[in-house]
Amino acid sequence: MATLEIRDLHVTVEVENGTKEILKGVDLTVKQGETHAIMGPNGSGKSTLAYSLAGHPKYTITGGTVTLDGEDVLEMSVDERARAGLFLAMQYPVEVPGVSVSNFLRTSATAIRGEAPKLRTWVKEVKEAMERLNIDPSFAERNVNEGFSGGEKKRHEILQLELLKPKVAVLDETDSGLDVDALRVVSEGVNRVRETGEVGTLLITHYTRILRYIKPDHVHVFSGGRIVESGGAELADKLEEEGYEAYTKGGVSA
Amino acid sequence: MAEAQTIPVGSTTAGQIAVAAESTVATRMSAPPSFDVADFPVPHGREEEWRFTPLERLRGLHDGTAVATGEGLKVEIQAPEGVTVETVGRDDARLGKAGTPADRIAAQAYSAFEKAGVVTVPKETVLTEPIRIAVHGEGGTAYAHQVIELGAFAEAVVVIDHTGDAVLAANVDYLLGDGAKLTVVSVQDWDDKAVHVAQHNALVGRDASFKSVVVTFGGDLVRLHPRVSYAGTGGEAELLGLYFTDKGQHQEHRLLVDHNTPHCKSNVVYKGALQGDDAHAVWIGDVLIEAKAEGTDTYEMNRNLVLTDGARVDSVPNLEIETGEIVGAGHASATGRFDDEQLFYLMARGIPADEARRLVVRGFFAELVQQIGVDDIEQRLLVKIDEELEASV
Numbered sequence: 119m120a121t122l123e124i125r126d127l128h129v130t131v132e133v134e135n136g137t138k139e140i141l142k143g144v145d146l147t148v149k150q151g152e153t154h155a156i157m158g159p160n161g162s163g164k165s166t167l168a169y170s171l172a173g174h175p176k177y178t179i180t181g182g183t184v185t186l187d188g189e190d191v192l193e194m195s196v197d198e199r200a201r202a203g204l205f206l207a208m209q210y211p212v213e214v215p216g217v218s219v220s221n222f223l224r225t226s227a228t229a230i231r232g233e234a235p236k237l238r239t240w241v242k243e244v245k246e247a248m249e250r251l252n253i254d255p256s257f258a259e260r261n262v263n264e265g266f267s268g269g270e271k272k273r274h275e276i277l278q279l280e281l282l283k284p285k286v287a288v289l290d291e292t293d294s295g296l297d298v299d300a301l302r303v304v305s306e307g308v309n310r311v312r313e314t315g316e317v318g319t320l321l322i323t324h325y326t327r328i329l330r331y332i333k334p335d336h337v338h339v340f341s342g343g344r345i346v347e348s349g350g351a352e353l354a355d356k357l358e359e360e361g362y363e364a365y366t367k368g369g370v371s372a
Numbered sequence: 373m374a375e376a377q378t379i380p381v382g383s384t385t386a387g388q389i390a391v392a393a394e395s396t397v398a399t400r401m402s403a404p405p406s407f408d409v410a411d412f413p414v415p416h417g418r419e420e421e422w423r424f425t426p427l428e429r430l431r432g433l434h435d436g437t438a439v440a441t442g443e444g445l446k447v448e449i450q451a452p453e454g455v456t457v458e459t460v461g462r463d464d465a466r467l468g469k470a471g472t473p474a475d476r477i478a479a480q481a482y483s484a485f486e487k488a489g490v491v492t493v494p495k496e497t498v499l500t501e502p503i504r505i506a507v508h509g510e511g512g513t514a515y516a517h518q519v520i521e522l523g524a525f526a527e528a529v530v531v532i533d534h535t536g537d538a539v540l541a542a543n544v545d546y547l548l549g550d551g552a553k554l555t556v557v558s559v560q561d562w563d564d565k566a567v568h569v570a571q572h573n574a575l576v577g578r579d580a581s582f583k584s585v586v587v588t589f590g591g592d593l594v595r596l597h598p599r600v601s602y603a604g605t606g607g608e609a610e611l612l613g614l615y616f617t618d619k620g621q622h623q624e625h626r627l628l629v630d631h632n633t634p635h636c637k638s639n640v641v642y643k644g645a646l647q648g649d650d651a652h653a654v655w656i657g658d659v660l661i662e663a664k665a666e667g668t669d670t671y672e673m674n675r676n677l678v679l680t681d682g683a684r685v686d687s688v689p690n691l692e693i694e695t696g697e698i699v700g701a702g703h704a705s706a707t708g709r710f711d712d713e714q715l716f717y718l719m720a721r722g723i724p725a726d727e728a729r730r731l732v733v734r735g736f737f738a739e740l741v742q743q744i745g746v747d748d749i750e751q752r753l754l755v756k757i758d759e760e761l762e763a764s765v
Contacts, residue, residue, distance in 0.1 A: 172720050175712060200722035212717040215708060216677075216735030222721075225731055229722035261735075262717075278721065 120150040120187050120203060120285035122171075122318060128181035129163075129170045140166040142343035143182070148286055148318040155321045155329060155354065158340030159362040164322045165209060167340075168290040172206040173199050186286065201230055203285030207275040207292050214262040219274070220244070222262045223281060230282050247280045251307050269300035276307035286318040287311065293328035305331030326358040341365040405472035409436070409483040412476035421475050424654040424686050426622055429593045431513070431539045431567050433477050438539060440484060444512015445538050449491065450504040455528075456492040466490055466519050470545035471573025471599050474628075478571040478597065481541035484515035491530075495523030495549060502529040502746065509538025509566055516542040520556070524549035524577070529746055530556045534590075537563040542570040548580040550604060555583040557749050561756070562590035571597040576636070578604025585744050586642075588615040588623050589756060595624040602633035611640045613655075614740055614753065616760045617683070619648025626656040629672075631665040640672035643740050645733050645760075649682035655705075657689040661698060669699035676707040677736050679729065730761050 129141035140163045148154050158164050170177045171184060173196040184191040186202055194202060214222065223244060228234045235243070248255065251273045263271055272292055279287055289308065293301055309332060311317050321332060329337075329351070337353040338345045339362075346365055347353065400420045403412045414435045415422040422434075432438035449457050460467070467488055473479040491503060505518070520530055526549065534540075548554050560568060568591055576582045588594050600609040609629060617623045629638040644653045657672045676685045689703035710732050718728035737757055741750050 172716075174716055195725075196716060196719035197722050197724050200720055206720055208717070208720075212713045214714050214717065214732060214735075216733075216738070217731050218735070221731070221735065222718075225723055225727070226718075226721035229724070229727070282721070 120318065122148040122204075122286045122320075123185045124171075124182070125184075126182040127167075127170070127179070127184060129166055130178045130180050131166070131176060139180070140177075140343055141170065144344050146338065146345060148320050150285060150318045151315045152336065153312060153319040153321060153332065153334045154336045154338060155323060155334035156338050156340050156345075157323055157326070157354065157357055159366055160324065162340045163343040164324075164340050165290055168206055168288045168320075168322055171199075171204060171288055172196060197229065200284075205279055205282060205284035205287045207272075207279055207287065207289045209291040209294060211263045211266075211271045211275055213264045215264055217262050218259055219262055220258040223278065226278065227281055244281065247277055250280075250310070251277055252303050253277060268295040269297070272296060272300065272304050273307070276304050279311055280307060283311075284317060286320065288320045288322065290322045291324060292321075293323055293325060301328060302331060308332055326354050329354045339365055401474065405474045406479055407468060407473060407482050409476060409479040412479050415476060421626070424652075425595060425624060426593065429567065429622065430477070430569070433480060433539065433541045433567065433569055436480065438513050438541075440515055441512040444510045445514040445516075445540065446506075446508045446510065447489065447516075448506045448508075449489065450506075451491065452499050452501040452503065454494065454497050455499070455503060456490075456494070458490045458492070459487050460490050461487065464488065464490065466521060466547070467517060468543075468545070470519075470547050470575040471571070471601065473543060473571060474597065474599065475571075477541050477569045477595075478543055481515045481543050481569075481571075482517065484541075485517045488517035488519065490519045490521065493522045493526040493528045496525045497523070498527040499529065502531050505530065505532045507532065507534045507540075509534075509536035509540065509562070511537050513539040514541075516540065517545075518542065519545045519547065520554070521547040522549055522552040522554050525551040527553040528555075530554070531746070531749065532556065532558045534558070534560045534562055534566075534568060537566050539567045540569070544570060544572045546572070546574040546582065548575065548577045548582055550578040550580060552577060552580045554581070555585070555746065557585040557587065557744065557746060558596075560586075560588040560590055560594050560596075562594070564590070564592060566591040567593045569593075569595045572599065574598070574600045574609065576600060576602045576607035576609055579606040580604075581608045581610075583610045583745075584612065585749075586611075586613040586625060587753060588613075588625070589760060591621065591623070593622045595622075595626070597626045597628075599628045599630070600638065601630040602636045605633055605635045607633065607636040609636075609638045611638070611642075612740060612743055613642035613644075614737060615642070615644040615653060616757065617644060617646040617651040617653045618760065618763070620650050622652045622654075624654035624656075626654075626658075627672075628658040628660070629670065631659070631661040631668045631670065634665055635667035636665065637668075638670045638672075641740060641743070642673070643675045643677075643737060644685070645677045645679060645736065646683035646685060647679040651683040653683075653685050655685075655687045657703065657705075659691045659701070659703070661691075661693045661695060661701060663694040666695055666697040667699055668701065670701050672703045674705045675736070677733065678707060678709045679733070726761070730758060733757060733761055
């Protein structure tokens, strides 16, 4: 069973007046089949955690370890991490002019699976996955994320999640900027992947709204660059009622 | 309809649409067109038409010090049956009919060549195989003149290949009879040291179609000046260009479409990718719609993709309109970078860095390559683009 283990992770970024530590000792274990929600106020470092796991060059790891099935993730390049089974659904997916969605998906699937998918089954696979996410077929010929609405971008991210079948999926604020209908479609996509029991999900969110559609096994409160409280789904209900105030006051960020 | 986008590092894009009583396309030049080199002052580098060009790398083509070596440049022409291939003297009446040298180097080339090539496709002859012209440099300096003439309703594809090492200044004339269709693919695949400066003049006959495909990969300095004018109504010109500018290379494409005749069309699309320190691409797109050119339909576009730091693009579309009675006129120029975020996004989907870059550049050029319409050239270009990427990334 695939397991992502994060131990005492420290991460810095370069800012205008020097180096700033964003993550200050994150500990978390995500196993295949589990869903963890990470919730926290703006600026608490949630997205930094997501991008650090994926290997974004902007972030410097200054301490701690991340392993996937015992393999050192931090030693891997960005593409190696993806091929090892890590997937990051991005909050702000990037436009790639000149590259069509269909070309992108096939190139990506070829890289992840280690061989080019058979054309006939692949076309069917993509078509069905797009239908499930209410993505218009014309999307395949558009350039990656170019001119996509916010909802289209997020559905495109989940389409990749469904096609690439990672071991661990990190969903960075996938719910932000979505109306209720889009949120439902996207959540259904995530749930389909979860129901296979083959993916560990790390759901990063600011709002509890998405947790009505995607039920987490574990909820963690993130503040000041680390996890300050962990619990079951009931912790989300508490946050819904009380907000993050209890965690942002009282010196956690010191 | 103007669209301009600039990126902060090493790029400029400037465009204008001028509505003028008199052409500034002509007056911006330091001298009016002439066949005589003496009519042009030696450029010092601040003139509008020279300000982007590193004069010191022209090997003397601009100041009269480049002396023809008499050998060191080989030209071989393969033509299908029915085509006439001649070598003629300076006094042949067909020379210089398509256009007049517009700057000092073009005039220098016209003043200095000894023999010219003339390829003629007789009227109503429709070729099924391309005419192939191989220009191969073996270290020489040369001034050249080539004429390609299509009679009325003739159809031909001409592929001109430039390889090897040379210092070459040339004028190439394309004369299209009424209803003729000509596609010319000029590939600049020179070695690293070559210097190539050329003016292409197309005179498009009534209802004729001219398609020019300029592909520039090689050379130390390449400066091409494709120009189009019309001899009758209903003419169409499509000017496509593709360049891949590497470390240290200067590749400059300056275009002029002179809508001097009513009811003609032109469409210009040039796309370039740049990589490496001091890679410099220049694109100047001049379109002039003269007062008498009612019913003109024109569009020009330049796109650049900057792959690494240290490269520079200067892109200047310039549309000048002297009559409002036209179908359409527009231009666009944009320079974008393949940036770290795009690379990260593709890599985060398992795609290795070199393949990610290849994906983006192929995608960028694919649409343009598909418009060429000559199969073996399209295939060759896609292979060449991959080679360029592998060579220095």
